[in-house]
Amino acid sequence: xxxxxxxxxxxxxxxxxxxxxxxxxxxxxxxxxxxxxxxxxxxxxxxxxxxxxxxxxxxxxxxxxxxxxxxxxxxxxxxxxxxxxxxxxxxxxxxxxxxxxxxxxxxxxxxxxx
Amino acid sequence: xxxxxxxxxxxxxxxxxxxxxxxxxxxxxxxxxxxxxxxxxxxxxxxxxxxxxxxxxxxxxxxxxxxxxxxxxxxxxxxxxxxxxxxxxxxxxxxxxxxxxxxxxxxxxxxxx
Numbered sequence: 001x002x003x004x005x006x007x008x009x010x011x012x013x014x015x016x017x018x019x020x021x022x023x024x025x026x027x028x029x030x031x032x033x034x035x036x037x038x039x040x041x042x043x044x045x046x047x048x049x050x051x052x053x054x055x056x057x058x059x060x061x062x063x064x065x066x067x068x069x070x071x072x073x074x075x076x077x078x079x080x081x082x083x084x085x086x087x088x089x090x091x092x093x094x095x096x097x098x099x100x101x102x103x104x105x106x107x108x109x110x111x112x113x114x
Numbered sequence: 115x116x117x118x119x120x121x122x123x124x125x126x127x128x129x130x131x132x133x134x135x136x137x138x139x140x141x142x143x144x145x146x147x148x149x150x151x152x153x154x155x156x157x158x159x160x161x162x163x164x165x166x167x168x169x170x171x172x173x174x175x176x177x178x179x180x181x182x183x184x185x186x187x188x189x190x191x192x193x194x195x196x197x198x199x200x201x202x203x204x205x206x207x208x209x210x211x212x213x214x215x216x217x218x219x220x221x222x223x224x225x226x227x
Contacts, residue, residue, distance in 0.1 A: 036218075098169070100145060100216075101170055102159065104156030105156050106156050
């Protein structure tokens with residue numbers, strides 16, 4: 001069965017520092033992968049997605065993610081974090097038989113200190 | 115364009131009561147989803163509609179949960195009777211024309227006492 005693991009429940013970084021959020025997936029074929037961000041009291045917003053092609057994907061708000069098939073990973077990165085990036089981040093994979101159906105990880109809460 | 119609308123934003127009920135949530139997707143979006151997000155977990159798909167037909171309801175607890183999308187536009191999700199473990203945020207999303215991009219509403223936070 002497809003699944004997504006986000007090993008870090010909570011990460012704290014200083015403003016201006018670099019960020020990497022980890023995501024590992026279990027999947028039987030080439031996965032459709034997504035990163036979403038959820039600010040308090042709001043719905044989820046898509047940051048970026050990977051279907052095929054270039055394994056380094058650029059997204060909104062200065063985020064990027066790299067698909068590594070050999071490591072079954074799709075880690076999210078940002079070179080310099082802003083205080084407004086504090087939120088919950090979810091990695092998701094499209095289900096094998098219905099790629100419109102998203103399977104989410106448990107999320108990583110990002111806290112940013114000034 | 116207007117986003118996905120949901121109401122109410124918050125609801126507190128006692129166990130065994132019934133509750134209903136409403137969702138209006140982005141205009142023109144044929145596919146609509148309801149998710150349950152329990153505190154500390156990622157969203158879990160409850161049901162997926164394509165127009166007014168159900169595509170996937172494999173994780174919907176059908177003994178107490180029901181959903182409909184009669185005219186293929188807005189949708190309602192109902193819980194009857196509610197249990198304590200139903201306390202969660204219920205998210206509605208619709209699928210845009212950009213392949214696989216789902217747009218989420220702000221959610222309804224349900225507390226069952």
